[in-house]
Amino acid sequence: RRLLGTAGAAGAAGLVVGGGAGAAVAAAVRDDPAPLTGVGAAHVPFEGVHQAGIVDPAQARGHLAAFDLAPGADRRAAAALLRRWSDAVREMTRAGRPATPAAYDDQVADDAGPSSLTVTFGFGRSFFTRTGLTAQLPEALAPLPDFTADRLDPKRSNGDLWVQIGADDALVAFHALRVLQKAAVGTASVRWQMNGFNRTPGATDRPRTVRNLMGQIDGTNNPKPTDADFERRVFVPADGSPAWMAGGSYAVFRRIRMLLDSWDHLSVAAQERVIGRRKSDGAPLSGGTETTPVRLDAFGKDGAALIAPDAHVRVAAPASNGGAAMLRRAFSFHDGIGSDGTPDAGLLFVAWQADPMRGFVPVQRKLDGGDGLSRFLRHEASGLFAVPGGPGPGEYVGQRLLE
Ligand code: HEM
Numbered sequence: 001r002r003l004l005g006t007a008g009a010a011g012a013a014g015l016v017v018g019g020g021a022g023a024a025v026a027a028a029v030r031d032d033p034a035p036l037t038g039v040g041a042a043h044v045p046f047e048g049v050h051q052a053g054i055v056d057p058a059q060a061r062g063h064l065a066a067f068d069l070a071p072g073a074d075r076r077a078a079a080a081l082l083r084r085w086s087d088a089v090r091e092m093t094r095a096g097r098p099a100t101p102a103a104y105d106d107q108v109a110d111d112a113g114p115s116s117l118t119v120t121f122g123f124g125r126s127f128f129t130r131t132g133l134t135a136q137l138p139e140a141l142a143p144l145p146d147f148t149a150d151r152l153d154p155k156r157s158n159g160d161l162w163v164q165i166g167a168d169d170a171l172v173a174f175h176a177l178r179v180l181q182k183a184a185v186g187t188a189s190v191r192w193q194m195n196g197f198n199r200t201p202g203a204t205d206r207p208r209t210v211r212n213l214m215g216q217i218d219g220t221n222n223p224k225p226t227d228a229d230f231e232r233r234v235f236v237p238a239d240g241s242p243a244w245m246a247g248g249s250y251a252v253f254r255r256i257r258m259l260l261d262s263w264d265h266l267s268v269a270a271q272e273r274v275i276g277r278r279k280s281d282g283a284p285l286s287g288g289t290e291t292t293p294v295r296l297d298a299f300g301k302d303g304a305a306l307i308a309p310d311a312h313v314r315v316a317a318p319a320s321n322g323g324a325a326m327l328r329r330a331f332s333f334h335d336g337i338g339s340d341g342t343p344d345a346g347l348l349f350v351a352w353q354a355d356p357m358r359g360f361v362p363v364q365r366k367l368d369g370g371d372g373l374s375r376f377l378r379h380e381a382s383g384l385f386a387v388p389g390g391p392g393p394g395e396y397v398g399q400r401l402l403e
Pocket of ligand 1: 212220258317326363377
C-alpha cells in the first residue's frame with residue numbers, strides 16, 4: 001500500500017514540477033523497502049546446473065531474439081559480451097528488489113519485482129565459424145533437414161546467438177530485452193526478434209495447462225521432471241560431448257503460423273479428431289480426463305480407431321517415433337492482421353531436447369508426412385541453438401566454451 005501511495009505522489013509531482021522532482025521521487029520509490037507480493041515477487045534463480053527458462057513454466061510474456069556478431073568481433077569480444085549479459089541478468093533476476101547495471105538502465109522495470117524473469121542464452125552454428133571455435137562445434141548442431149511444410153524466411157531464422165526472455169510482467173520482459181540490446185552495442189546486433197505471450201498467472205481458477213490460439217489445451221503430454229528419463233531426454237549428461245555442453249540442452253525454435261480462418265471453419269468434433277483430444281478439457285478421445293494416458297489402440301463400436309490414424313497426438317507420440325521426445329515450451333504470438341486479411345498468429349514453438357536427432361527431427365519428419373494438423377500450419381522461421389548448462393556462482397553463461 002505504501003508503494004502505491006508513493007507511486008501516486010510521483011505521478012502528481014511529475015505533473016506539477018516536472019522531471020527534476022519526479023526523478024527524486026522515483027528514486028525514493030526504488031528505495032522503498034515495502035515487500036513485493038504476488039506475481040512480482042516470484043523469482044527463478046539464474047545460476048544452477050541448467051539454465052533457467054527450460055523446466056520452469058513458460059511465463060505470460062516472452063521475447064525471442066537472435067543476434068549476429070559484428071564484423072571483426074572475435075572470440076574474446078563474444079566472451080566479454082556473454083559476461084556483460086550474464087552480469088546484467090544476474091542483477092535483474094535477483095530475488096527481492098532486482099537492479100540493472102546503471103549503464104543500460106532505462107527504469108522501465110522500476111517498482112517491479114523479478115516477476116519470474118528468465119533469460120536463456122544459446123549459440124547457433126554460425127557462432128562457431130565466426131569465432132574460430134569449430135573444434136568445439138557440437139555434432140548435434142547439424143543443420144535441420146528441409147520439411148515440405150517449410151516456408152522459411154532466412155532473415156527471421158538462425159543467428160549467431162539466441163536469447164529467450166520470459167517474465168510474468170510485460171514491462172519487465174521488455175526491459176530485459178532492451179538491456180541486452182544495449183549491452184551488445186558494438187559487438188552484436190539484433191538479427192530478428194519476436195514477441196510472444198501465454199496466460200497470466202492467476203487468470204484461471206487454478207493453475208491449468210495453457211491453451212494455444214487454436215483453443216486447444218497444449219502441453220499435457222510433455223515429459224515431466226518427475227519422469228525417470230526426463231533428465232536424459234532433455235539435458236546433455238555431465239559426461240556428454242562436447243564437454244562444455246554438460247547440463248545443456250538443444251533448443252529448436254519454429255515460428256509456426258496457424259491458418260486460423262481455415263481452422264475455424266471446422267466443427268469442434270472435426271477439430272478434436274485432428275488432435276485426438278477433446279477441446280473442452282483436453283481429455284484423449286480414447287477416454288478419461290486430461291491426464292489419462294492416450295490409448296492409441298482403442299477402437300469404437302464401428303471398428304474405427306478412437307484416435308484417428310492422422311491425429312496429431314498419434315503421429316507425434318514417442319511410441320510412433322522410436323521413443324523420440326522433447327519438452328515443448330512455447331509462446332503464442334499475434335503480430336496483427338496479415339496482408340491477406342487473416343491473423344498473423346500462431347506459436348513460437350520451442351522444443352528442448354538432449355539431441356535434436358532423437359527429439360524434434362524424427363517427430364517433425366513424421367508430422368510433415370501426413371499429420372492432420374499440418375494442413376492448418378505454416379512453418380515460417382526456424383533455428384537450432386546449443387544452450388549450455390547454467391552458470392555457477394559468478395560465472396557467465398558459455399564460460400566453459402569461451403574462456
Ligand atoms: C501434442 C498442438 C506443433 C509435437 C500436442 C497437443 C496439442 C498440440 C493440442 C495435445 C496436448 C499435449 O500433449 O500437449 C500443436 C500445435 C502445433 C504443434 C497447435 C503448431 C502450431 C508441434 C510440433 C511438434 C509437436 C512442430 C514436433 C515436431 C507434439 C508432441 C505431442 C504433441 C510430441 C505429445 C504427443 C503425445 O505423446 O501424446 N500438440 N502442436 N507439435 N505435439 Fe504438438
